[in-house]
Amino acid sequence: MDRDLQNTRAIGRGALSNEVSRFDRVTRHGVDDGWPEDGDMPPLRTEVSIERPRSLITYNTSPDLPFDRSINPYRGCEHGCVYCFARPSHAYLGLSPGLDFETRLIARPDAPHILEAELAHRSYKVAPIAIGTNTDPYQPIERAHEIVRRCLEVLEACDHPVAIVTKGVLIERDIDILRRMARRGLVRVGVSLTTLDPTLSRKMEPRAPAPHRRLAMMRRLSAAGIPVRVMASPMVPALTDPELEAILAAGKEAGARTASWIMLRLPREVSPLWQEWLGVHYPDRAARVMARLHEMHGGQDYDARWGHRMRGEGPYAEIVAHRFSVAIKKLGLKETAPAMRCDLFQPPRKPSNQLSLF
Numbered sequence: 001m002d003r004d005l006q007n008t009r010a011i012g013r014g015a016l017s018n019e020v021s022r023f024d025r026v027t028r029h030g031v032d033d034g035w036p037e038d039g040d041m042p043p044l045r046t047e048v049s050i051e052r053p054r055s056l057i058t059y060n061t062s063p064d065l066p067f068d069r070s071i072n073p074y075r076g077c078e079h080g081c082v083y084c085f086a087r088p089s090h091a092y093l094g095l096s097p098g099l100d101f102e103t104r105l106i107a108r109p110d111a112p113h114i115l116e117a118e119l120a121h122r123s124y125k126v127a128p129i130a131i132g133t134n135t136d137p138y139q140p141i142e143r144a145h146e147i148v149r150r151c152l153e154v155l156e157a158c159d160h161p162v163a164i165v166t167k168g169v170l171i172e173r174d175i176d177i178l179r180r181m182a183r184r185g186l187v188r189v190g191v192s193l194t195t196l197d198p199t200l201s202r203k204m205e206p207r208a209p210a211p212h213r214r215l216a217m218m219r220r221l222s223a224a225g226i227p228v229r230v231m232a233s234p235m236v237p238a239l240t241d242p243e244l245e246a247i248l249a250a251g252k253e254a255g256a257r258t259a260s261w262i263m264l265r266l267p268r269e270v271s272p273l274w275q276e277w278l279g280v281h282y283p284d285r286a287a288r289v290m291a292r293l294h295e296m297h298g299g300q301d302y303d304a305r306w307g308h309r310m311r312g313e314g315p316y317a318e319i320v321a322h323r324f325s326v327a328i329k330k331l332g333l334k335e336t337a338p339a340m341r342c343d344l345f346q347p348p349r350k351p352s353n354q355l356s357l358f
Helices: 003-009 036-040 087-093 099-103 111-120 147-157 169-183 198-204 211-223 241-253 270-281 286-296 315-331
Strands: 047-050 069-071 104-107 129-131 162-166 187-192 228-235 258-263
Touching: 087 099, 087 270, 099 104, 111 147, 129 147, 147 169, 162 169, 169 187, 169 211, 187 211, 198 211, 198 270, 211 228, 211 241, 228 241, 241 258, 241 315, 258 315, 270 286, 286 315
Parallel strands: 047 104, 069 129, 129 162, 162 187, 187 228, 228 258
Antiparallel strands: none
16 A cells, blocks of 8 residues: 555554564555545544453463463554554454554453453462553553453452553553552552653554653552552663663652563564654664664564563663663662462352352
C-alpha cells in the first residue's frame, strides 16, 4: 500500500504497517488504483472479539523471569507501543503483529470464572500470579469489560498474591481492592516508564498514558500503601537511555520503592516494525540505535538466549547496568522487592448442592 495512504490509516497507532506474520505462506500488498476516494480511507478503528479459553494460567520455566505463572485477560494491546515484544503472539491467531496487534483485540470475559476453577483444583500450589507481562491488563477496553477487576476479586477472596505490570491509569479504579490486598502483603505493581519526553512517548507508545500521568498514578498507588516499582523499560540505545537516571529519580519522587530496567528487545516481527518506525520518526539516529543493539546481540537484531535476551552483553550493556546500579543506590531504591505472602491462601470453595454445616 502507498506509504502516505498507509500512514493516513495508521494515525494514532504505533506500527506503520500491517505486514503478514511468519506463518503466512503468501504476502499481500495494497495497491493504490488511482481513484480519489481511496485516498480518504478512514483511520483504523479498534475491533474487539471474544475468546472463551479452556484454561487461563500459563506456566513458564524461564530463569529470566521472577515468576512462574501468569494470566492474560486480553490478546493484543491498544496502547500500540511499537517496541512491544508481545506483538509476535498475534501471529498465532492468524493476525499481523503490526497494526492488527493494536486494532484487532481479543477479550476473555470468562477469565475470572476459569481462574477461580483453576485455583480451586486439588493439585494447585500457590505462588504469585503475574498480570500484564504480555499485554497491558489496563488498556482502554478494560473500562468496558472489567475482566481484570473481576480477576482481582477472585484473587482477593482467596488471599492469593498477585504482581501487576501496567502503563494504564485505569488501575486507579481498583485501588480499593489493591489497598486491601497490600495490607496483607498480597500485591505489588510495576509501572513501565519508558521516557519522560511526552513527544517521544506519543510517537513510540501513542495510546498509552503520558509520562506525567503515569507518575501521578504511581503517587496515588503509593499513597494508598501499594508497593510500586518503577520500570525503566525498555531502554532504547541513543534514544531513551540518556534519561535512565532521570526516570529512576522521577519514579522515586512518585513513591516507587523498587526499580528495574530491560533493554529494547526485537524478537521476530518486532524488528522490521521497529526499524520502519525508527526510519520514519528518527532517521538521523536509526543507524546508531541498531549498531548498539547489534553490539549487544552478537551482530544480530536480537539474541533470544536465556540470560542474554533481557539486557544483552558487552561494554554498552555493562555501562547501562552500572549506571542503573549507581543510580538506585544513590536514590535509595531496591532492585528486589520483599516476597509476597503465600501462607494466607485459601482455595475457592467449589459450588455444592449440600449446605455447609459451618
